[in-house]
Amino acid sequence: MPTLPGVHLKDEITKISQRIKELGSGRRVDRHVWDKVELARHPKRPYSLDYIQHMFSGFIELRGDRLFADDPAIIGGLASYHGRTIMVVGHQKGRDLAARTRRNFGMPRPEGYRKAQRLMNLASKFGIPVLTLIDTPGAYPGVAAEERGQGGAISSTLMCMARLDVPTVSVIIGEGGSGGALALALTDRVLMLENSIYSVISPESCAAILWKDSDEAQLAAQTLRLTSAELLDLEIIDGVLPEPRGGAHRDHASAARILKDALEENLRDLETAHPRRRKKERHEKFRRMGVWREHGLTLF
Amino acid sequence: MAHVSVDISRRNGTPDAVGCPSCKELLNRAELAKNLQVCHHCGHHFRVGARERVGQLADVGTWSEIAGSLRSADPLEFYDLRPYPERIEEAEYDTGLSEAILVGTCKLHKMDVVLAAMDFAFLGGSMGSVVGERFWRAAETAAESRFPLVVVCASGGARMQEGILSLMQMAKTTCAVEMLGEVPVPFVTVLTHPTTGGVMASFATLADVIISEPGALLCFTGPRVIEQTVKEALPEDFGRAESNLAHGQIDMIVSRPELKDRLVQILGMMEGGVACALEPIWEAEARRGRRGGPFAEALKRIKALANPSGRPSKR
Ligand SMILES: [Zn+2]
DSSP, rough: OSBBOOOOHHHHHHHHHHHHHHHHTTTTOOOOHHHHHHHHTOSSSHHHHHHHHHOEEEEOOOOOSSOOOOOTTTTEEEEEEEEEEEEEEOOOSSSHHHHHHHHHGGGGOOHHHHHHHHHHHHHTTTTTTTTEEEEEEOOOOHHHHTTTTTTHHHHHHHHHHHOOSOEEEEEEEEEEHHHHHHTTTSSEEEEETOOOOOESOOOOHIIIIIOOGGGGGHHHHHHHHHHHHHHHHHSSSSEEESSTOOOGOOOOHHHHHHHHHHHHHHHHHTTTHHHHHHHHHHHHHHHHHOEEHHHHTOOO | OOOOOOOOOOGGSSEEEEOOTOOOEEEEHHHHTTTTBBBTOOOOOOOOOOOHHHHHHSSOOEEEETTEEEOOOOOOOOOOBBBBHHHHHHHHHSSSSSSSSSEEEEETTTEEEEEEETTTTTTHHHHHHHHHHHHHHHHHHHHHOOOOOOEEEEEESSSSGHHHHHHHHHHHHHHHHHHHHHTTTOOOEEEEEEEEHHHTTGGGGSSSSEOOTTOEESSSSOOOHHHHHHHOOTTTOOOOOOHHHHSSSSSHHHHHOHOOOOOOOOHHHHHHHHOOHHHHHHHHHHHHHTTTTTTHHHHHHHHHHHHHHSOOOOO
């Protein structure tokens, strides 16, 4: 309870005692985690279209949601892949200021998600596997986006992916920010590039809300467990893809080759299963996610 | 995720009375509870906790809780200003609940349903592993028993203290709804103030029919976050149920006193599809037709065409 307006004594006391505990236990901000956050957001990091260009011999972009608009923050289309076809859908950021603005910093509006659904359903109709590339700070927070049903656009995309009959693989290539990222990641296999991050909330917002201090972002990043290695440990993702030395931004072509090899390996594996079985296993995988206690036992 | 400032209206006033935040009238708490926490003067809907909601909806003596023994763990050993288990303990103490969702089976006007109610007072109704698992068990029970699923939502979004695991509950609950759709079992959500963030972007908006209470804030991103991040001026009714209805995001707004009857009507009509045949309609029309008039003449002609032998068809 605040004693004076703006002074939250209880919070202040716990904050200070936390600090004392931290200093005593030597628990400090681990620079290593923040390095990953910065690499994931590196301005020279390859984006979806860079991967597509390096991975596939041909790509035909398909645009529009047939309902309202074409959202440049999500791109998608048919890609030639070893003499066959794959549907690629991904978040897209811009490289220079003009492109960044046009791509809305990779933050999709509802029409982006509805385009993604259209393309995935099209793929399913013709038995074309789906690859999604995830790289977004989150879904766009705006009035018009809300009015067009941002929540429903995300949930219906999740439902679309839960229902797909074709093999689906997603790769988090940069920032996996919240529901806006997850919307494209309800897949048979979820892979992460080594230096990408995946989180329920950005470290900055998390710090602002829980620590009431956005300067604690580094501590929040560490507490959230958003690195690829930690997420593999938690069994949230199915694999980590190593990046070229120094990070994917150093060598786009090599990063794309690593991604392509992983895609090939996972698809080969997934394609042996019956569609119904594949879907069941996908559901089972997400059903297992979560940790709780029941009758005193901790269950994973 | 969206964040909604806690509505402190119920803490204002005296132990027996509370001020209505809308019309400022002082209301007697006992009377307010009797009126389902709706203001007598202006119709303002106060927030209702999960237990009280079940009490309002379920037929007396029919409630049976499911998955009540599930409790949160602390998989990330999360602590911000306070350790997560301490926050959980406090929420348990304050609300008398064991998590932000209460799940069970009951009857609504003798109709069997699986009912779930969320409670905003329990850590902002946030969705963590237990909320996701309880939702799954509710859906599973509904799918097995073929009872419709009704979920009363109230949530600020994901449970940040469970990090990525809380985000994954959106995927998990979506798979649960998909399972319901395969049967199919009717699924109706009642969105109450506030329903935002990860819940709004998963099961809340995946229902066959979406009902809302008047004035409820329903959005993915909360108004404060929008104002701060994109510096957009917000319309006065931003994200409100009425605005969502106008923009085609929900089916209807139903005030609390009418909610139970409306739910039963909707669920009954949805289930009507299974048993629907031409015969009962013909029978009813025939009864009406015997009363004479131009309708009866037309019906007789149609019947003669459909059934030339003159005998009533028995399928
Ligand atoms: Zn009032």
